Amino acid sequence: MKRIPHTFTIVFALIVLAAALTWVVPAGEYVRESVEGREVVVNDSFHFVERSPQTWQVFSALFSGFVDKADIVIFILMVGGAFWILNHSHAIEVGVMAFLRRVRRLGRYRVVERLGVENIIITLVMLMFSLFGAVFGMSEETIAFVVVFVPLAISMGYDSIVGVCMCYVAAHVGFAGAMLNPFTIGVAQGIAGLPLFSGLEYRVFCWLVLTVVGIAFVLWYAHRVKAQPERSPMYALDDYWRSRVQQQESEPVAYRSPRVAWMVYGIVCVVFAVLAFIYPFTSFAFHFSTLNLPVMPVLAVLFAVGGYLMLRRSVHFFILHLMLFTVVCLVVGVLGYGWYVREISALFLAMGIASGVADSQGADSIAKLFLEGCRDILSAALVVGLASGIVFVLRDGHVIDTLLYGLTRSLAQTGEVASLGAMYGFQTLLNLVMPSGSAKAALTMPIMAQFADLIGVSRQTTVLAFQFGDGFTNMLTPTSGVLIGVLGVARIPYGTWLKWAWRFIVGLIVAGFLLMLPTLWHQLPGF
Numbered sequence: 001m002k003r004i005p006h007t008f009t010i011v012f013a014l015i016v017l018a019a020a021l022t023w024v025v026p027a028g029e030y031v032r033e034s035v036e037g038r039e040v041v042v043n044d045s046f047h048f049v050e051r052s053p054q055t056w057q058v059f060s061a062l063f064s065g066f067v068d069k070a071d072i073v074i075f076i077l078m079v080g081g082a083f084w085i086l087n088h089s090h091a092i093e094v095g096v097m098a099f100l101r102r103v104r105r106l107g108r109y110r111v112v113e114r115l116g117v118e119n120i121i122i123t124l125v126m127l128m129f130s131l132f133g134a135v136f137g138m139s140e141e142t143i144a145f146v147v148v149f150v151p152l153a154i155s156m157g158y159d160s161i162v163g164v165c166m167c168y169v170a171a172h173v174g175f176a177g178a179m180l181n182p183f184t185i186g187v188a189q190g191i192a193g194l195p196l197f198s199g200l201e202y203r204v205f206c207w208l209v210l211t212v213v214g215i216a217f218v219l220w221y222a223h224r225v226k227a228q229p230e231r232s233p234m235y236a237l238d239d240y241w242r243s244r245v246q247q248q249e250s251e252p253v254a255y256r257s258p259r260v261a262w263m264v265y266g267i268v269c270v271v272f273a274v275l276a277f278i279y280p281f282t283s284f285a286f287h288f289s290t291l292n293l294p295v296m297p298v299l300a301v302l303f304a305v306g307g308y309l310m311l312r313r314s315v316h317f318f319i320l321h322l323m324l325f326t327v328v329c330l331v332v333g334v335l336g337y338g339w340y341v342r343e344i345s346a347l348f349l350a351m352g353i354a355s356g357v358a359d360s361q362g363a364d365s366i367a368k369l370f371l372e373g374c375r376d377i378l379s380a381a382l383v384v385g386l387a388s389g390i391v392f393v394l395r396d397g398h399v400i401d402t403l404l405y406g407l408t409r410s411l412a413q414t415g416e417v418a419s420l421g422a423m424y425g426f427q428t429l430l431n432l433v434m435p436s437g438s439a440k441a442a443l444t445m446p447i448m449a450q451f452a453d454l455i456g457v458s459r460q461t462t463v464l465a466f467q468f469g470d471g472f473t474n475m476l477t478p479t480s481g482v483l484i485g486v487l488g489v490a491r492i493p494y495g496t497w498l499k500w501a502w503r504f505i506v507g508l509i510v511a512g513f514l515l516m517l518p519t520l521w522h523q524l525p526g527f
Contacts, residue, residue: 176471
């Protein structure tokens with residue numbers, strides 16, 4: 001297999017290509033106007049203007065791109081650093097293992113026995129990881145869970161593919177059907193000029209449908225493999241895992257509740273109490289009405305009670321409790337108080353620091369962990385600025401509107417469904433060579449959002465097309481470092497995975513397209 005160029009190489013090549021286009025494509029512009037605080041294109045206003053070929057601007061475009069997307073770049077860095085601090089506590093691993101032990105104990109009940117303990121474990125684990133992918137974009141973290149769930153799947157009579165599906169595939173199905181993923185939905189909606197995490201109601205529905213499809217397929221395959229193990233494409237290769245399961249002994253977890261964690265608990269309780277006093281009611285504007293609810297007082301009580309119970313078990317569960325309430329506060333802040341990337345960045349940073357302190361990490365250790373997280377996510381953050389440079393070259397060369405005009409004329413007569421399918425297909429194919437969601441959002445959303453305006457499709461639908469197009473083929477493309485890492489740890493050859501997974505991925509792609517169609521024909525909240 002030929003070596004795939006680095007994402008930065010691809011993006012810079014596209015910047016050079018964009019500059020070349022300014023020499024051959026006629027310059028033109030649309031008239032734009034401000035509608036409800038958002039700049040939109042005026043229909044039938046396209047006109048040709050004087051050419052402005054780009055040369056040395058391929059280098060200045062990088063600077064312009066970083067400046068223009070500085071808020072999103074910093075947002076990605078802060079969220080990545082905060083989650084790195086949280087992950088260092090191993091709270092998620094401890095929570096997952098505790099969850100598995102509890103589910104297995106339910107096997108003594110007759111109802112559970114009839115449903116099948118293994119089926120329940122697969123369903124609940126996939127549901128949990130799908131939720132992680134949908135809420136905070138879990139992706140790279142799944143590599144660490146492969147060594148947990150592949151042996152678990154083998155011990156239940158399945159194969160390594162089922163183990164990979166339980167964590168990696170579930171998280172990426174959730175990633176594709178994301179509800180609150182800041183790295184895809186947050187970036188794409190910000191670039192498209194939409195309220196952050198708007199259209200949440202329909203995204204929840206999409207996530208549920210895709211998750212059910214994913215779980216149903218994996219359960220069918222797992223049942224098939226358990227009935228006839230030799231039908232698994234990994235039957236011979238899984239001898240490694242079968243021998244390892246026989247020798248493996250679970251390592252005891254050091255459950256602890258340090259004094260400093262109780263101090264963090266008390267401080268956060270005080271913060272919630274103050275917020276409950278200042279904001280006794282929160283207004284939520286829904287599609288048909290506005291509701292005033294005592295959200296902060298309720299959250300204050302729930303956090304105090306739940307935090308106390310979690311800390312009595314271990315600091316790991318308390319940190320998971322912090323993460324849960326961070327997500328809840330994110331939803332409340334976005335829907336009730338109009339939060340954007342600045343407030344959300346601050347929220348996640350506070351969560352990271354609180355998690356680190358509760359885990360008995362010192363100030364220097366937390367700072368180092370934060371920097372390690374920023375370093376880990378740096379390429380995704382930088383590529384946003386790089387990709388934005390492409391748009392600057394096209395815009396300064398006055399050809400971006402000419403391309404929009406040509407695209408609109410070629411697809412306008414085909415109807416909304418075909419135009420939406422073309423956008424979706426483009427995003428899906430682009431993901432095969434550029435798996436970075438943040439990069440694709442910065443590259444495609446400025447153009448696709450305006451194209452949607454011209455053909456009468458909601459910008460929210462365009463974000464949905466980007467979201468699905470970005471998510472599904474991540475589980476198939478060899479350019480995805482996460483996929484290759486997961487397969488390497490699971491000892492699954494890429495060719496074997498490709499042969500097994502392609503039908504499933506095609507099914508998800510079709511399901512994604514069907515889920516986008518109602519947004520064309522019905523007035524959905526946020527769309």
